[in-house]
Amino acid sequence: MITLTINGARREVSAAPDTPLLWVLRDELGLTGTKFGCGVASCGACTVHLDGVPARSCQSAVGDLEGVEITTIEGASDAAAKAVRAAWVEIEVPQCGYCQSGQILSAAALLAGTPKPTDADIDAAMEGNLCRCATYARIRKAVHRAAEIMEG
Amino acid sequence: MLDRIIAGAVPAVRAAPLSRRGFLKLSAGAAGGLMLGAALPVGRAAAEGAAEGLATPFVHIRPDNRVVVIVKHLDKGQGTATGLATLVAEELDADAAQVTTEFAPANTALYANTLMGVQGTGGSTAMANSWQQYREAGATARAMLVAAAAETWGVDPAVVTVAGGRVSAGNNSATFGDLAEAAARQTVPGEVTLKSPDQWVYIGKSFPRVDVTRKTEGSTGMFGMDARIEGMVHAVSLRSPRFGGTLATLDDSAARAMPGVIDVIRLPDRATVIAETTWAAIRARDALVAEWDFSAAENRGTEELRAEYAALLDREGTQFHAAEPTGREAAQVIEADYFFPYLAHAPMEPIDVTVRLDGTAATFWTGSQIQTLDQNIGAQVLGIAPEAVTINTLWGGGSFGRRAIYDSHYVAEAAMVAKAWLDAHGEARPIKLVWTREDDIRGGYYRPMHMHRVRAGLDAEGNIAFWQHRVVGQGIMLGTAFEPFAVKDGVDSSSVEGLGESSPYAIPGWTADVHHPRVGVPVLWWRSVGHTHTAYVVETMMDELAQAAGADPVEFRLRYLADPRARGVLEMAADKAGALPEGLTRGIAVHKSFGSYVAEVADVRMREDGKVKVVRVTCAVDCGVPINPSNIRAQIEGGLGYGLSAILREEITLTEGEVDQSNFYDYTPLRITDMPEVEVHILPSTQAPTGIGEPGTPPIGPAVANAVRRATGQAVRELPFSRHGLA
Numbered sequence: 072m073i074t075l076t077i078n079g080a081r082r083e084v085s086a087a088p089d090t091p092l093l094w095v096l097r098d099e100l101g102l103t104g105t106k107f108g109c110g111v112a113s114c115g116a117c118t119v120h121l122d123g124v125p126a127r128s129c130q131s132a133v134g135d136l137e138g139v140e141i142t143t144i145e146g147a148s149d150a151a152a153k154a155v156r157a158a159w160v161e162i163e164v165p166q167c168g169y170c171q172s173g174q175i176l177s178a179a180a181l182l183a184g185t186p187k188p189t190d191a192d193i194d195a196a197m198e199g200n201l202c203r204c205a206t207y208a209r210i211r212k213a214v215h216r217a218a219e220i221m222e223g
Numbered sequence: 224m225l226d227r228i229i230a231g232a233v234p235a236v237r238a239a240p241l242s243r244r245g246f247l248k249l250s251a252g253a254a255g256g257l258m259l260g261a262a263l264p265v266g267r268a269a270a271e272g273a274a275e276g277l278a279t280p281f282v283h284i285r286p287d288n289r290v291v292v293i294v295k296h297l298d299k300g301q302g303t304a305t306g307l308a309t310l311v312a313e314e315l316d317a318d319a320a321q322v323t324t325e326f327a328p329a330n331t332a333l334y335a336n337t338l339m340g341v342q343g344t345g346g347s348t349a350m351a352n353s354w355q356q357y358r359e360a361g362a363t364a365r366a367m368l369v370a371a372a373a374e375t376w377g378v379d380p381a382v383v384t385v386a387g388g389r390v391s392a393g394n395n396s397a398t399f400g401d402l403a404e405a406a407a408r409q410t411v412p413g414e415v416t417l418k419s420p421d422q423w424v425y426i427g428k429s430f431p432r433v434d435v436t437r438k439t440e441g442s443t444g445m446f447g448m449d450a451r452i453e454g455m456v457h458a459v460s461l462r463s464p465r466f467g468g469t470l471a472t473l474d475d476s477a478a479r480a481m482p483g484v485i486d487v488i489r490l491p492d493r494a495t496v497i498a499e500t501t502w503a504a505i506r507a508r509d510a511l512v513a514e515w516d517f518s519a520a521e522n523r524g525t526e527e528l529r530a531e532y533a534a535l536l537d538r539e540g541t542q543f544h545a546a547e548p549t550g551r552e553a554a555q556v557i558e559a560d561y562f563f564p565y566l567a568h569a570p571m572e573p574i575d576v577t578v579r580l581d582g583t584a585a586t587f588w589t590g591s592q593i594q595t596l597d598q599n600i601g602a603q604v605l606g607i608a609p610e611a612v613t614i615n616t617l618w619g620g621g622s623f624g625r626r627a628i629y630d631s632h633y634v635a636e637a638a639m640v641a642k643a644w645l646d647a648h649g650e651a652r653p654i655k656l657v658w659t660r661e662d663d664i665r666g667g668y669y670r671p672m673h674m675h676r677v678r679a680g681l682d683a684e685g686n687i688a689f690w691q692h693r694v695v696g697q698g699i700m701l702g703t704a705f706e707p708f709a710v711k712d713g714v715d716s717s718s719v720e721g722l723g724e725s726s727p728y729a730i731p732g733w734t735a736d737v738h739h740p741r742v743g744v745p746v747l748w749w750r751s752v753g754h755t756h757t758a759y760v761v762e763t764m765m766d767e768l769a770q771a772a773g774a775d776p777v778e779f780r781l782r783y784l785a786d787p788r789a790r791g792v793l794e795m796a797a798d799k800a801g802a803l804p805e806g807l808t809r810g811i812a813v814h815k816s817f818g819s820y821v822a823e824v825a826d827v828r829m830r831e832d833g834k835v836k837v838v839r840v841t842c843a844v845d846c847g848v849p850i851n852p853s854n855i856r857a858q859i860e861g862g863l864g865y866g867l868s869a870i871l872r873e874e875i876t877l878t879e880g881e882v883d884q885s886n887f888y889d890y891t892p893l894r895i896t897d898m899p900e901v902e903v904h905i906l907p908s909t910q911a912p913t914g915i916g917e918p919g920t921p922p923i924g925p926a927v928a929n930a931v932r933r934a935t936g937q938a939v940r941e942l943p944f945s946r947h948g949l950a
Contacts, residue, residue, distance in 0.1 A: 086500075087482070094502035098457070103449035104441020106620075107501070108571050109660040113887035116571060144441040156439045163431075163853055166861055167300030168438030169446060169571040169620030175439060197895045201887060203571050203621045204300050205864020207898035209857070 073133050077102070078146025088134025093117045095133050096143060104144035104172045108201070115200030118173035119143050125180045127199075144172035150221055151182040158217035166204035174200050178214050187218055276403030277367060279411075280333045281360035282311050284368070288388075288400030290317045295327045295334035295353070296344040297592045299570070299619025299626065300861075301916040302432065302854035303349040307357050309430040309851055313423060314361030314415075315368075317399065318388030324433050326616035329594035343593035345627040345748065347817035347914020350850055354912050362415035364406070371405035372397060420909065426850050434618070445618040450577045450588045452653035456485060458640055459504040459657055460495040461511050465880035466667055467520040467743045470494060470513060478507040487511070488643045495640050501657055521743025522880040525672070528742060529562065532674045532695045536560060540693060540736035543714045544723025549732040551688040553680025555771055559764065561677075562941040563696075563756040564874035566670035566749055567663065567890055572620020574633050574658035574666075580641040581651045584611045587634060590619030592626035596704070600631035604638035623865065624748040625668065629703040632668075632745075633658070664890050665882040669875055670749030671697040673718065675760045680732075685772030687783070689732035692760075694719055697746045698739040715739055717748060720816070721757030721921065727789040727815040728761065728780075744877070750865050754816040754921040759870075759942075762812040762925030767938060776811055776929070788820045788845045789813060791906055795843035796822035799904050807838060810930030812922040818913030819846040823863060825899070825926035829934050835949050837867060837899040837927055844903060846918065847910040855915050856903040862919025863901065868893030870924040871950035872943050 072083045077100070086095045093110075096102040096119075105128055108116030112127040119128045120142035155178045158164075165171045174197065181188055181196035188196070193214045202210070277284040283291040292311045298304040304324040312322050327334045327342075334342045338352040368390055373380040376395045383392045390397050420427070437445060444450075463469065473494050475487040483503030488495045494511055498504035523531075576589040578601075585605055591597045594614050602609040619626055628634075637656045644654060658666065673696035680688040698715025700706050709716050714737055719725075723735050749755060769779035777797045784790050793813040803809050806828060813822040824841040842859050849855050872891045876883045884890040928939045931949060944950040 086502075090502055094500055097449075098500040098502070101451060102441075103443060103451070106446075106571070107448060107573070107657075109887050110505075111660070111886050111888065114571070114660075145443075159439045160435050163435055163857065165300075165432075165435050165438040166302070166857060167571065167619060167621040168434065168442050169448075171438050172441055194896045201571065201892055201894065203569060203623070203865070203868075203892060205861045205868065205893055205898065206857070207864065207893075207895040208860050208901050210895060211898075 074137055075133060075141060076139065077141045078143060084133060086133055089132050092119065092128040092131040092133050092136060092141070096128060102143050102145055106169055106172055108170065113201070114170070115173040115177060116170050118176045118200065120147070120176060120180060123180065123183065125177050144176060147176060147179060149179070149183070151179040151217070154217040154220040155179045155182065155213070157220055158213040162209050162213040162216060164206050164209045164213050166206055170200060170202045174202065174210060178210070178217065181214065182217055182221060186221060188214060276400070277364060277406040279360060279364060281357055282315070282364045284364060284399050284403045284406060286400050286403045288321055288398045290315065290322045290399060292322060292324045293327045294324045295342060296336070296349045297326070297590055297616055297619050297622070297626065298434070299590060299592070299622035301349070301858060302851065303344065304434060305430060305432045305854060306350050306850055307353055308433050309425050310353065310357035311361035312430065313425045314358045314417060315365045316385040316387065319425070319431055321388050321399070322433065329591070329598040329612070329614035331595045334594070341593060341595035343595060343627065345592065345624070347819070347917045350912045351818065351914065358417050359415055362417055363412060366412045366415055367406040367409040368399060368402050370409040371402040374409070375402065375405055420848070427848065427852065429853060430851055432854070442618070446572055446620045447575045447577065447589045447617045448572050448620065448657070450617065450655060452577055452579060452588065455577065455653040455655055456497050456499065457501045457504045457657065458495050458497050458654050459501070459508045459659065460493045460636065460662070461508050461513060462493045462662070462666070463515050463520065465515070465517050465520040465522060466745060468492065468515040468517045469519070471516040472514040474512040477512070478510040481507045481510060486644070486647065488640055488647070490639055490643070495656070497644065497654065505659060517880070520880055523742070524878045524880065525564070525876040528672065529674070531740060532672070535695045535738040535740065536674060536676045536693055538738070540695070540738040541713045542734065542736040543719055544733060544735040546731060546733040549688050551682040553688045554683040555681045556678060557764070557767055557771060558678045559676070559938070559940050561675040561756070561760050563673045563759070564876065564942060565672045565744065566869055566873050567875055568623040568625035568749055569663060569890060569892060570619070570621030570623060570625055573660055573663045574625070575656065576633050576637045577653055577655040578637040578641045579651060579653040580605060580645050582645070583607055585638070585641065586613040586615065587637070588615045588617055589634065590622065590626050591616045592619065592622060593628065593631070596629070596631045597634045601634050601638045604635050605642055623750040624752070627748065628668070629700070629705055660887065661885045664875070664885050667745035668747040669744065670755060671699060671718070671746035673756045675756065677760060677764050679764055679768060681768060681772050685774060687731050687768060690730050690734070692722060692733065692735040694722070694735070694737040695740065697742050697744070699746050699748055699752070701739060713739070717753050719757065720753040721761065721814065726761060727786050727813065727820065728783045729785055730783055750862065751816055751917040751920040754814060754917070755866070755869070758812065758814040758816070758921035759924045759928070762814065762922065763928050763932070763938065763940070766810070766925070766929040766932070770933070780813060786815070789815055792820045792822040792843040792845050795904055795906060796824050796841055799843065799902065800824040800826070800841040808930045808934035810926045810928065810933060812925040812929065814918070814921040816914070816918045816921055819844065819915060819918040821859065821918045821922050823922040823926045825923065825930050827927060827930040827934065829931070833948050835927065835931050835944065837897070839900045839902070840923065840926070842901065842903045842919070843906060844918070845906040845908055846915050847908050847912040849905045849908065850912055852905055855905055858915045859903045859919035860901045862917060863923040864893055864898060866920035866923040867897065867927065870927060870942055870944055871897060872945040874943050
């Protein structure tokens with residue numbers, strides 16, 4: 072058994088140590104907010120936070136994650152995540168929405184470290200997150216809006 | 224095998240669309256039949272409603288004051304659920320906050336797309352075919368609430384008012400929920416009067432998207448990929464690496480020995496691993512050792528196909544357009560050949576379907592886009608009646624055409640697996656079949672590869688004297704259930720739409736013909752279908768001719784655009800784009816597709832490394848009555864992003880019949896770094912609403928190509944741009 076810390080709770084999982092976190096979250100723990108998009112860290116749909124840093128769960132083996140704080144979209148509730156969600160709803164960013172868990176976690180991590188990002192900062196932080204609906208223009212707007220919301 | 228199955232499903236496809244009169248009768252039957260139990264098989268949603276409140280096919284009003292709009296279409300991001308909710312809420316005078324949506328069950332009689340004759344979503348028709356139907360449904364429910372209030376309070380219905388989700392008369396006031404039970408007992412009105420545009424509070428203004436909050440919280444339970452059915456097992460298939468190949472030998476001993484593997488099911492053209500988890504199934508699939516029989520497969524590669532298409536460009540095809548010859552001499556002639564590659568849709572949610580077969584009945588959970596076909600083809604494969612097949616439509620994680628499948632191939636695949644499972648194990652278990660991204664990219668059903676040849680002449684005054692146009696490409700609908708509707712005199716409209724009669728232009732001396740070569744690569748409609756290439760050819764050639772004529776690109780186009788709506792968007796986009804910023808180059812394009820008109824002005828910068836950066840795009844759109852302006856903007860932004868993605872770097876190529884690409888590292892869609900700023904201007908209109916999901920896509924390619932040509936002198940006629948170092 073491997074002990075993981077997910078969204079602040081300790082979870083015992085039975086998967087083999089080389090199993091990607093993505094599939095443990097989705098199939099074993101039922102946390103389906105973390106999406107399967109490519110399986111090769113090319114699309115960002117499976118983004119989670121590992122100790123606050125965005126990471127691709129499809130390339131993170133659970134055996135390496137004991138003692139690491141794992142945050143998924145279901146548990147992302149800090150000020151940055153809340154502001155990003157509010158901005159996403161206000162600006163109506165999602166279309167199909169399948170990539171948005173990953174987009175939101177990448178954006179929240181950006182804002183946690185860079186409270187007033189430029190367009191270039193946003194592009195650099197979000198480049199790993201594909202959106203086939205091409206909601207990118209609204210993502211940029213919404214990250215700026217989330218920064219305003221956080222400023223209060 | 225699938226061919227026979229589809230042939231069997233065709234009669235259902237031809238189910239006659241309901242007339243408006245027929246709808247009202249059915250609607251009355253369903254609402255009136257509410258107390259009569261399951262008189263009509265309206266399925267889960269109505270069954271729930273039957274116990275509580277007012278239930279009609281399209282809207283339920285529950286005692287808890289929720290208004291549930293029953294969405295007959297698939298929403299895969301294009302905003303249709305919100306659009307239908309807007310129409311109902313408008314006529315019902317509901318409060319937006321009380322409105323939610325549920326997807327309709329498969330029921331062609333009740334829920335056919337009135338423009339398609341099947342229950343299905345496509346061709347940007349969702350709003351166009353629902354415009355009258357869903358407003359009438361809202362107005363009908365409103366009339367029943369008013370009648371219920373009048374009866375309850377003992378007042379004349381004429382004095383009862385409804386606004387913002389409250390029903391009032393004098394000192395009496397009630398919520399919809401308060402009146403829901405009484406409303407269900409009222410007679411369904413035979414006729415309803417719809418609001419006039421000046422009375423609208425939501426249409427043309429704003430209505431909040433019904434799905435965004437959940438989509439920022441992990442979208443639990445929304446997508447097929449996330450379906451979790453009690454006792455579920457997971458399936459991943461190994462398919463032939465060449466289209467049309469069959470399985471010759473299979474060694475599954477290593478796969479069967481892997482942890483979590485339950486079974487390996489062998490089918491004629493694939494082998495499917497059944498496992499306890501998706502990951503176990505993926506790993507075991509990699510351990511299968513298969514040999515394939517390619518004797519009936521498509522064994523040609525892109526280069527061979529291209530050479531054959533090029534040879535066809537020299538031969539006369541089937542003519543589909545012939546304008547009167549102008550009789551004018553050409554002073555200048557431009558000749559050009561164009562090449563458009565196969566394209567994958569690559570929606571972010573890969574293909575998935577969950578099936579449970581319990582002997583004589585089956586249930587599917589998937590982002591079903593043509594429910595009628597999924598139900599009928601699923602039933603055919605399973606050898607059971609269509610009525611025994613339940614389709615639970617879930618939200619689609621993108622589609623762009625990929626889930627609108629004329630052969631329901633992945634529903635059929637899941638059905639075959641479920642049948643084989645039940646035969647082998649005798650115990651029903653839900654099976655979730657998942658396609659990995661590699662399966663998706665390599666799995667066919669592409670935008671068909673096309674080539675065009677145009678030879679166009681300008682007379683001495685710089686006006687078009689003739690335009691000879693030839694198209695070569697696979698017809699999408701040839702050989703499918705849709706052939707009777709879309710193929711006329713050997714011409715598949717999906718290859719030539721946007722040319723000739725369906726072009727917004729009346730080009731003098733325009734003649735056009737087409738060849739449809741038979742190729743074994745499965746092809747499918749891809750956001751805006753034939754317009755993806757026809758608009759590119761017409762609008763880049765138009766720009767070259769304008770420049771050759773020494774004319775302004777807008778003025779030159781206006782010479783050949785009689786349609787005031789096409790002129791309107793072109794002039795508005797050109798006007799709103801304003802002055803061109805220093806260092807940028809501008810290109811423009813206009814097109815009509817799916818009944819809507821879109822013009823796009825692209826301002827680009829050529830970078831020092833020779834690559835193009837699209838900085839800003841100014842759009843004008845006329846899609847009739849703009850139901851939801853925020854969603855129209857979203858669809859134009861996304862539609863042009865999707866088109867830009869394709870022209871910059873997307874291509875599927877084949878070598879000896881095998882697809883060369885496999886995932887997002889070699890099939891490379893648009894990222895945020897490529898996305899321009901987008902400004903969308905919506906023309907006011909009183910015309911019935913037309914499409915918005917697709918029309919933003921066609922103009923962006925030619926607008927950018929025109930800007931690049933004006934900046935560099937290079938006419939890009941072979942896509943994508945990355946072939947030329949431009950992306």
